[in-house]
Amino acid sequence: MFIEYAIGAFILGGLLGFIRDYKSAVKASSFMAFLGSLLLLGEVYNVYTNGPVKVNLYGLPLNVTDVSAVFLLIIGIVGTAVSLYAISYMDIFERTGKGWVYAIAYNTFLASMALVVTVDSMEYFVVSWELMTLSSFILVFFSERKRDVNASAKYYITMHFLDTIPLFLALGTAYSLVGSFDKLSFENIGSALMTAPAHTKIVFGGLLLIAFMTKSGITPFQFWVAETYRAAPSSVSAVMAGAMEKVALYGLIALVWKLVGTTYSLGLLVALLGAITLTVGTLYALRETNAKRLLAYHSVGQMGYIWLGIGIGMALIPKGGALGAIGALGAFAGLFHALNHAIFKSSLFLSAGAVEYRTGTVELNELGGLGKHMKWTALAALFASLAISGVPPFNGFISKWLIYVSGYQSGNLLLAFGAVLAALISAATLASFVKFYGTQFGGEMERYEEVREVPGTMIAGQWILAGLTLLIGIFPGTVTGVLNVFNAPVEGNLYKIGFKSVLFSPVLFVILLGVLVFGFYLALKPSYGKEAKPWDCGSTQIDEDEYRINAEGYYIKYERKIDGFYRFGDWFYAVGAAIIHYIVRGYIWMASYFVKIVDTPYTKVESVADLRKSEVLYGDEEALKPLVRFLRIACDVLPGIRLGTFVVLALITVGVVIGILMAL
Amino acid sequence: METAVKLGFSLAGIIIMLFLPPYLDGIARRVKARLQYRRGPPLSQTWYDLRKLFGMPSVKPTKKALFTWAPYIALASAISAALLLPYGNVVPVDFGYNLVVFFYVVLMVSVFLMLAGLTVQNAFSHLGSAREMQVILTVEPLIAILYGVLAYNSGSLDLYTIMTGLHLTPSLVLTYILLAYALYVESGFVPFDIAEAEQEVIGGPLSEYSGRLLGVFYYAIYIKRFALLWFFISLLTLPWIGPIGTPEKAALVLALQFVLTVAFYPIIAALEATNARLRIDHVVKMNTRAFFAGLIILAMAFMGW
Numbered sequence: 001m002f003i004e005y006a007i008g009a010f011i012l013g014g015l016l017g018f019i020r021d022y023k024s025a026v027k028a029s030s031f032m033a034f035l036g037s038l039l040l041l042g043e044v045y046n047v048y049t050n051g052p053v054k055v056n057l058y059g060l061p062l063n064v065t066d067v068s069a070v071f072l073l074i075i076g077i078v079g080t081a082v083s084l085y086a087i088s089y090m091d092i093f094e095r096t097g098k099g100w101v102y103a104i105a106y107n108t109f110l111a112s113m114a115l116v117v118t119v120d121s122m123e124y125f126v127v128s129w130e131l132m133t134l135s136s137f138i139l140v141f142f143s144e145r146k147r148d149v150n151a152s153a154k155y156y157i158t159m160h161f162l163d164t165i166p167l168f169l170a171l172g173t174a175y176s177l178v179g180s181f182d183k184l185s186f187e188n189i190g191s192a193l194m195t196a197p198a199h200t201k202i203v204f205g206g207l208l209l210i211a212f213m214t215k216s217g218i219t220p221f222q223f224w225v226a227e228t229y230r231a232a233p234s235s236v237s238a239v240m241a242g243a244m245e246k247v248a249l250y251g252l253i254a255l256v257w258k259l260v261g262t263t264y265s266l267g268l269l270v271a272l273l274g275a276i277t278l279t280v281g282t283l284y285a286l287r288e289t290n291a292k293r294l295l296a297y298h299s300v301g302q303m304g305y306i307w308l309g310i311g312i313g314m315a316l317i318p319k320g321g322a323l324g325a326i327g328a329l330g331a332f333a334g335l336f337h338a339l340n341h342a343i344f345k346s347s348l349f350l351s352a353g354a355v356e357y358r359t360g361t362v363e364l365n366e367l368g369g370l371g372k373h374m375k376w377t378a379l380a381a382l383f384a385s386l387a388i389s390g391v392p393p394f395n396g397f398i399s400k401w402l403i404y405v406s407g408y409q410s411g412n413l414l415l416a417f418g419a420v421l422a423a424l425i426s427a428a429t430l431a432s433f434v435k436f437y438g439t440q441f442g443g444e445m446e447r448y449e450e451v452r453e454v455p456g457t458m459i460a461g462q463w464i465l466a467g468l469t470l471l472i473g474i475f476p477g478t479v480t481g482v483l484n485v486f487n488a489p490v491e492g493n494l495y496k497i498g499f500k501s502v503l504f505s506p507v508l509f510v511i512l513l514g515v516l517v518f519g520f521y522l523a524l525k526p527s528y529g530k531e532a533k534p535w536d537c538g539s540t541q542i543d544e545d546e547y548r549i550n551a552e553g554y555y556i557k558y559e560r561k562i563d564g565f566y567r568f569g570d571w572f573y574a575v576g577a578a579i580i581h582y583i584v585r586g587y588i589w590m591a592s593y594f595v596k597i598v599d600t601p602y603t604k605v606e607s608v609a610d611l612r613k614s615e616v617l618y619g620d621e622e623a624l625k626p627l628v629r630f631l632r633i634a635c636d637v638l639p640g641i642r643l644g645t646f647v648v649l650a651l652i653t654v655g656v657v658i659g660i661l662m663a664l
Numbered sequence: 665m666e667t668a669v670k671l672g673f674s675l676a677g678i679i680i681m682l683f684l685p686p687y688l689d690g691i692a693r694r695v696k697a698r699l700q701y702r703r704g705p706p707l708s709q710t711w712y713d714l715r716k717l718f719g720m721p722s723v724k725p726t727k728k729a730l731f732t733w734a735p736y737i738a739l740a741s742a743i744s745a746a747l748l749l750p751y752g753n754v755v756p757v758d759f760g761y762n763l764v765v766f767f768y769v770v771l772m773v774s775v776f777l778m779l780a781g782l783t784v785q786n787a788f789s790h791l792g793s794a795r796e797m798q799v800i801l802t803v804e805p806l807i808a809i810l811y812g813v814l815a816y817n818s819g820s821l822d823l824y825t826i827m828t829g830l831h832l833t834p835s836l837v838l839t840y841i842l843l844a845y846a847l848y849v850e851s852g853f854v855p856f857d858i859a860e861a862e863q864e865v866i867g868g869p870l871s872e873y874s875g876r877l878l879g880v881f882y883y884a885i886y887i888k889r890f891a892l893l894w895f896f897i898s899l900l901t902l903p904w905i906g907p908i909g910t911p912e913k914a915a916l917v918l919a920l921q922f923v924l925t926v927a928f929y930p931i932i933a934a935l936e937a938t939n940a941r942l943r944i945d946h947v948v949k950m951n952t953r954a955f956f957a958g959l960i961i962l963a964m965a966f967m968g969w
Contacts, residue, residue: 369785371728382730382779391775392768401764408815413966416812420962423808430775431797438782438793444726445785501822504760509744509769512757516740517733526732526877529721534786534872549790557945558798561952 002043003064003072003118004057009036010111017103023091025099030086033107037079040114044073048482054120061185063120066485067258070335071117071250073482074342077468078242079110085350085461086235088454092357093233096144105142106236109135113243117250122174122184125255126167133159136244139236140228148231155228162214162221166207173204190259205260208251215248217300218307219277223576226288229296230362234353237292241299242346246338249306253335257314267315267327268414271308275418278304280569282425285432287559287566289551291352291362294436295345298388301425302341308418309334309403312410313486325489326406329499332488333402339479340395340472344387347465348436351381354454354462355440364435364551369445373452376459378441380466385433387469390426393506393513395472398497400426402490405502431555439551447545474506594619669911670754676918677751681743681894684925685886686710688893691926692933699937710886717879725872726784734780735873735880741772742887749894750827750902751921752914762821763811766895767804770850773888774800777859777881781869792868795944796859799849802951806846809958813839813965814899830903835964840900842958847896849951851889854936858944890925893932897924 013032019025047053047069055062064072090102112131119125137159140152171184177192177200178184193201210221217225229237252270256262281300288294313331316323354377355370356362371378387394390401400422407419453459472479476497480490491498496505536542559566595616617625641649690707697704725731747757748766755761774796781793815821817836818829830836849856860868867873873881901920908914942950 371730371783386775389775390768391772392765397768401768404764405821408812408821409819411816413963416816416966417962420805420809420812423811424805426808427801427804430771431801434775434778434782434793434797437779438790442779442782443785443790498760500820501824502762502820504762504765506759508757508759512744512747512759513737513740516743517736520739520880521733521736524718524876524880527721527875528724529875531724534725534784534789535866536786544785547787548785549787549794554794555798555801557948558801561945561948 001053001055002039002046003055003062003114006036006039006043006114007057007111009033009039010107010114013107014104017100017107019099022094022097022099025103026090027087029099029103029107030083030090033086033110034080034083036107036110037076037083040072040076040079044069044076044482047072055118060115060124061120062115062118063186064118065254066482067250067254068117070339070483070485071246072114073479074246074339075110075113075117075243077339077465078239078342078346081461081464082235082238082242082346082350083110083461084464085238085353085458087457089235089353089357089458090233093143096142098142101138102142105135105138109139109236109239109244113247116247117254120185120187122171122186122189123181126171129167130164132244132247133163136232136236136240140232142233142236143231145231151227151231155224158214158221158224163211166211170204170207170211173200173207177204186254186259193260201260205256205266208255208260212248212251212256213273215251216245216303216307217277217281218273218303219280219300220572220576222277222281222300223573225300226284226293226296229299229349230290230292234292234349234356237296238346238349238353241295241349242342245299245303246342249303249310249338252307252310257310262314262318264315264318267311267313267318268412269311270314271311271415271418274304274307274309274311275421276304277301277307278425279421280304282428282432283562283565284569286428286555288432289364291355291364291367291436291440292349294364294432295348295352298429298432299341299345301429302337302345302388304425305400305403305422306334306338306341308422309337309399309406312403312406312415312418315412315415316410317486323411326409326499328486328488329402329490330406330410331486332484332490333399333406335483335485336476336479337396337399337403339483340387340399340469343465343468343472344384344394344396347380347384347462347469348388350458350462350465351377351384354458357454357458358451359448364439367440367448368545368548369441369443369448370451371441372444373448374441374454376453377462378437380459380462381441382437383466383469385437387473389430389433391430392504393470393473393510395469395476398473398476398504398506401504402497402499405499431558435551435554439554443548445545474510476506669914673752673754673914673918674756677749677754677756678747680751680922681746681749681887681890685890686714686883688890688926688929689886691929692936695930695933696937699934714879714883717882718876720875722873722875722877725786728783730779731783731872732877734776734783735877735884738773738776738780739880739884739887741769741776742884742891745769745773746887746891746894749891750823750898752918753902753908754914761823763814763823763826764821766823767807767811770888770891771800771804773884777869777885780873780881781871784872786872788865788867788871789869792859792861792865792871795861795865795868798944799852799856799859799947799951802948802955803846803849806842806951806955806958807850809955809962810839810843810846812962813958816962816965827898827902828907833965834969835961838957838961838964842954842961843899844896845954847892848932848935849947851892852885853889853932855939855942856947858941858947861941864941893925893928894921897921897928900924 009032013029016028016032017025019028047064052065108131112128112135115128116132119128137152137156140155141149174184174189175181177196178188214221229241278301281297281304285294285297285301288297309330313327316327352362387396390396403422404419407415410416484490491503496503498504536547595618687707689710693709694704745766748761778793778796781789813835814826817831818826852859860870870878870881898921908917
């Protein structure tokens, strides 16, 4: 019911882009996206109260299951906050002047994600997925700077090779199983897979797994993430990190797990991939000094946590009994973390965007002292930073904690080690976000004395999310109902959460902490004497803006210690780059038979740069060239002929034709 | 009756945890003095210092609200952590009696210490905060892995289960040793006091604090150290003394915890007095080694040793 209106709102939002004025177009379409996202939340409530529904959306078969509802919730929350924020934020791209591009792409992006998680047939799944990729690609190069365009090209090519191709192959496999394009509903594919041979299942599942790994940035396919999120406008990065990655998780759960089925070893594989990814992503994030790249690597890392949780579920649920319960807890924790990550990561991207909006940069080495001037942004960033670092009582703590509980108690060395890695990385996450918050908002800098707080809608967008980190952290019971699709034995009510005897009561903790903080504050009220500038050893010639450590210097000793890891990662990257280089060489070798360089004939095509530099002629163009040339000449000559000549020529032609026919 | 006993023990715990920590520091100061053939200050000297600090106004280096609030949040976190520990067999406020919650609530003290250091425009504060973070970055993984051994050994992360269900194995003994090291590092005693490092970075994150706010921060740090020590001692003794059924036995256990806590402090003080501060890269190196040792212990635990 709601979802039809939501899609309608998105379509209307896209159409509103055709308003001539850039600002009005962007604002109107963002507002429609905001309404559409709210309607998605309405649909979630509808499914939560009335159970799964099947909808026929203008001929598209939709099946909004309880799993879909979780992901609609994620898309809805992120979409609502980000669209509200984008109403003001998108102003900074006014010089591109293409409001309609943004309006269509952004609304399509949100709508296609909503469709991916609800459609009930394989071919529409693939189509919506492609629509999602395409619209996000357009948004990534929206700023039209050269570096951003390159990043978006890399993103799109990666998605083509590792997402589109596997998905189409999987679609083909599904077609061969079912035998008809009209009946490719997930139910039919599922029943066909029941009787299918094992290797078909492996091929089908493997192809899907590759596609979903790439989209969620699981190692070794995480290479596209950092540059893509850096290049995209911050609001779009927020949606990509918050919602688009989770859509891939939906694929993992709904298609790989539910449709193809899971085994113990597949679960271990997913958990292992998660554990590796969370380590790689977060340690790479630690050395980043660009706020958006840092956040991007952290979304890789946090996706690792989520995959670890889901992997524990996939491995242990089939075992049943006590282990099955722990597995269900792991899967629940993974989903919970997906929701939490969507909330705090989008919030962080919005904060980075707010800083960019006012200062024009996201380079942490240059920023500082903004806390005084952007109080609300700073506090939102602090909340989200504490949430992602897993500090109680914020929401990140609860889900991370449940992942540890399920990992530590799984009784499997690999899964337990995954949980240990997760705890290790939790410290690295804290480190990154101490840096993220401290370098932007800590201290005081004269350079940014004039900076003001961002407009109201941007603050509202950030605070919807930042407020939720605290709200869900204190009352996890508000969302556990929607999230518990695995029937995990999560104990407790609105005030407590946990598993068996391992419980945590956020409400009690907050009350205790609050009473203590305010009690001591009142008992030992801070009294200030004089005001004084920070002590600088009595120096007179110091540049006070630089009297601090910059982002690069924070953890330099630690980074040196784990230099071996970075070097291994860089080596791996170099190997990947070499593979891509040879693929490109192969492509060029093939292309050289079909492409000719026009302006300087006989030049050999050696690299892609050659193709970009010079004017080229493709094989098909060359074959058709004589015809094209003849037509062109005809076009040029015909208008010049006088009528008499034309009549004579026509008569001669007709005569010749008749003569030939008679001779035959 | 039952509730009255519980209330009594909770009250005893609260009194111990609020009043003992500065006295423990007094003991340490006395021991250090004696090792250097000095008389040393009275045991309550740290209390006098705190009282003096509480009585003085602070100098204000910034207008940021976080600068004012951080000491109070740190103190509240330290006290919350201490309230989560068993006194006898009573946990005063059970908001989540398990390893992970305790671990994070203790960590919050450091988090707000670091954030406080970063609010002011002072390179020394920033340096101290970054150092504190690097120590945490290397010591928390070690603690995580040791908690993994404990959880595997007893079958749960829940502290009630751990306190009753640990089996004595070689890996557990090694875990105790490494845990003592890790908690010592986390407490920030010499030679691991590189974050504050009075002589190098003039107090690190605390360098801009003065007067009452500084006193609150010091108090928080003393309580945090106490909580970590009390936690270690509870983990060391409670699993081996059998079920605590009667209030009398619980009182004896509480006395044992108290005596051991007081007895451990001179050892810590002796270690502090006889060591010089390490460099940050040394600490990083040592902790990384300890982490790999921890990995071996975890593997041992899973093999049943």
